Amino acid sequence: MKTGTCNYCGDDNQIVRGTPYMADIPAKMCEHCWNMTRKEYLASEGTDIGEFDTD
Numbered sequence: 001m002k003t004g005t006c007n008y009c010g011d012d013n014q015i016v017r018g019t020p021y022m023a024d025i026p027a028k029m030c031e032h033c034w035n036m037t038r039k040e041y042l043a044s045e046g047t048d049i050g051e052f053d054t055d
Contacts, residue, residue, distance in 0.1 A: 001015055001054045002015065002016055002017070002028075002054065003015055003016065004016045004028055005028070006028060006029055006030035006032075006033055007019070007024070007027035007028050007029065008027070008029055008030070008033040009030060009032065009033050011030055011032075014030035014031070014032075015030065015031060015054055016028035016029060016030050016054075017029060017034070017052065017053065017054050020034075020037065020049040031052040034049075034052040035052060037049065038050075038052075
């Protein structure tokens, strides 16, 4: 489990993981932003980026 700053919302001391966007590597994303992105992708693209997993 890594903690750091989310590159999308700017919140500090969050559990973060790598972004699902290839163009944004090495950006990190918190669980809140991940879940919002997941819902948006499911609604617009029909693609599921999966659960927020920090392993």
